[in-house]
Amino acid sequence: MVLQSEQHSSLLTKPNSANKPIGVFDSGVGGLTVVAALRRHLPNENIIYLGDTARVPYGGKSPETVLRYSKEIANLLLEHNAKMIVIACNTASALALSTLKSIYSIPIHGVIEPGAAAAVRATKKGIIGVIGTRATIASKAYQQAIHHLSPKTDVLSYPCPLLVPLVEEGLFDDEITQRVLERYLEPMLSQGIDTLVLGCTHYPLLKKLISKVIGPNVTLVDSAENCALAVQTLLTTKNLAREKSTPGTLHVLLTDTSEDFLHSAANALKISIDRVSIMTLY
Amino acid sequence: MVLQSEQHSSLLTKPNSANKPIGVFDSGVGGLTVVAALRRHLPNENIIYLGDTARVPYGGKSPETVLRYSKEIANLLLEHNAKMIVIACNTASALALSTLKSIYSIPIHGVIEPGAAAAVRATKKGIIGVIGTRATIASKAYQQAIHHLSPKTDVLSYPCPLLVPLVEEGLFDDEITQRVLERYLEPMLSQGIDTLVLGCTHYPLLKKLISKVIGPNVTLVDSAENCALAVQTLLTTKNLAREKSTPGTLHVLLTDTSEDFLHSAANALKISIDRVSIMTLY
Numbered sequence: 097m098v099l100q101s102e103q104h105s106s107l108l109t110k111p112n113s114a115n116k117p118i119g120v121f122d123s124g125v126g127g128l129t130v131v132a133a134l135r136r137h138l139p140n141e142n143i144i145y146l147g148d149t150a151r152v153p154y155g156g157k158s159p160e161t162v163l164r165y166s167k168e169i170a171n172l173l174l175e176h177n178a179k180m181i182v183i184a185c186n187t188a189s190a191l192a193l194s195t196l197k198s199i200y201s202i203p204i205h206g207v208i209e210p211g212a213a214a215a216v217r218a219t220k221k222g223i224i225g226v227i228g229t230r231a232t233i234a235s236k237a238y239q240q241a242i243h244h245l246s247p248k249t250d251v252l253s254y255p256c257p258l259l260v261p262l263v264e265e266g267l268f269d270d271e272i273t274q275r276v277l278e279r280y281l282e283p284m285l286s287q288g289i290d291t292l293v294l295g296c297t298h299y300p301l302l303k304k305l306i307s308k309v310i311g312p313n314v315t316l317v318d319s320a321e322n323c324a325l326a327v328q329t330l331l332t333t334k335n336l337a338r339e340k341s342t343p344g345t346l347h348v349l350l351t352d353t354s355e356d357f358l359h360s361a362a363n364a365l366k367i368s369i370d371r372v373s374i375m376t377l378y
Numbered sequence: 379m380v381l382q383s384e385q386h387s388s389l390l391t392k393p394n395s396a397n398k399p400i401g402v403f404d405s406g407v408g409g410l411t412v413v414a415a416l417r418r419h420l421p422n423e424n425i426i427y428l429g430d431t432a433r434v435p436y437g438g439k440s441p442e443t444v445l446r447y448s449k450e451i452a453n454l455l456l457e458h459n460a461k462m463i464v465i466a467c468n469t470a471s472a473l474a475l476s477t478l479k480s481i482y483s484i485p486i487h488g489v490i491e492p493g494a495a496a497a498v499r500a501t502k503k504g505i506i507g508v509i510g511t512r513a514t515i516a517s518k519a520y521q522q523a524i525h526h527l528s529p530k531t532d533v534l535s536y537p538c539p540l541l542v543p544l545v546e547e548g549l550f551d552d553e554i555t556q557r558v559l560e561r562y563l564e565p566m567l568s569q570g571i572d573t574l575v576l577g578c579t580h581y582p583l584l585k586k587l588i589s590k591v592i593g594p595n596v597t598l599v600d601s602a603e604n605c606a607l608a609v610q611t612l613l614t615t616k617n618l619a620r621e622k623s624t625p626g627t628l629h630v631l632l633t634d635t636s637e638d639f640l641h642s643a644a645n646a647l648k649i650s651i652d653r654v655s656i657m658t659l660y
Contacts (some may be wrong), residue, residue, distance in 0.1 A: 353440040
C-alpha cells in the first residue's frame, strides 16, 4: 500500500514532457549561437547544452567518428531527460541527423534544413553560396537540402576551416580574419551569389565582418536563427512548449574544463548561463 | 613436453628488447616532424607512431584531459611492444611526461628538455623566446626546464594557437601565415630575444617563413631535431639500439580516418610510411 501510494504521488508530481528541457549539442561552444536564438524566440524553455570541448573541433574529422560522438551525446541528453534534441552543429547535422532520427523516438532537429529553406526563400537570382567546415561541405548536405526544395538553384560551396579557430581566438573583428574571409569568399562573389548561408554555428559571431566583405547586395542566412524558428514551430505543433511562464534556465555541460571561450562567447551573445558542469563522455 | 618445447622455441625466437619498435605519439600528425628527425639520426629503427586524430588538437585542452589521453596512448604503444616512448607533442610533454615516467618502466622521452637545453646552448644574450600552444605556454614547462639549466636566463613565451590550424591547412608559405607570425613574434623580437624555441611539433613545417620574420640574428631551436639527438644518445647508453642494419619501418596508427594532412606532411618531410592503420582508442 505504501509503495502504491508513493508511486501514485510520484505520478502526480512528475512533470509532463512539455516541462522537460530542450537538449542542444555542438562539438564545442559555437552552438551557443543557436542557444541565443532559441532564448530570443523561446524565453521560457529550459535548455541543457552539451559542448564536446574535449574533442572539439568536429569539422575535419571523419563521418564515422562524428556519428559515434553524436550518438554518445544524444544518449547523455536523453539521460538528462531532454524532450527533444537540437543538433546545434552543422557538421553533426550533416553527418548524424538521419541516423539519430532513426534511433530515437523524441523529435530531433538539425540546423541544415532550416538554413537551406531560408536561403531558397532569400535568393532572387537562384545562386546560393554556402560556407562551412571541411566535413559539412564534403557531405553536400546543404546542396541536397536546397535542391530538394528548388532543383534548379545553383549552389556554390566552399570549406572554410580557418574560421572556427579564428572565432575561438575571439578575433571577431580583426584584420587577419578579414583577409581570410576575403580569400574564402571572393571566388563565390565573383561567380554572382546573391545569398550566403553561414553553414557553421561559429560563423554568426563573424557576421559584422562577413557583411563588410560581401557588401549590401548579398543576403546572409544564419542557420542558428532559422533553426530556432523551426524549433518554435515544432514545439507548438507537437504541444511540447513549456507551460510555465517563468524564464527558462540554461545548464551547460562541457567534456573538458577549458572554459575561456565559453565565457567570451556567452558575453558576445548576451546569454546568461545558470550552471556549468564538467563531465567525461563514454 | 610439447608445451615446454613450444615455450622453449618461443623464447629462442623472441626478439630482444633492442629490436622492438620505438613508440612515438602526438595529438595529430604534427609529431611526424619528430619521426623525420629520428629517421635521419636512426635510419634502422622501427617506429610505431600514434596520431590521435579523432581528438586533435590538444593545445587548447585542460591538463586533466591531455593526461588522460596520453595514458590511453602509452598503454596502447606498450601493447604494440614499444621499447621506449617518445612524446612527440609539446603539450603532452608539458602536461603528462612526469606522470607517464612514474607509471611505466620503459624509458619515456619528451620534446621539452632537449629543446630547452639546445636553447640554453644557443643564446648569447640570455634572452630566449618560446612559442607553443596555449596549454604548453600556460604550463611554463619550457621556462622551468630552461631555468633549471640556467637560472638567470630571461624566458619570454607566447601562445600561438592559430599556427596549428594554418599548418594543418598546408599554408606553410602563405601571406596570411606570415601576417599571423608577425603578430605573434614582433613583441618578443622587440624585447631582444636572440633565440626562439619552436615549442610545438607542427612549427618546423613553418621554419622557412619563421626565419623570414625573425631575420638572421635570431637562432631557431627546433625541439624535434634536439629530441631525436637525445633519443639517439639514450639508445646507445642503454644498449637499446636495434641490431639489424636493414632500414627501419614506419607504422602509423590514427584514431580517425582523415588522412589528408598525413600525406601532405609526409611529403613535406620526405618520410616514407610502410603501413597506416585506423583504430578507436578507449
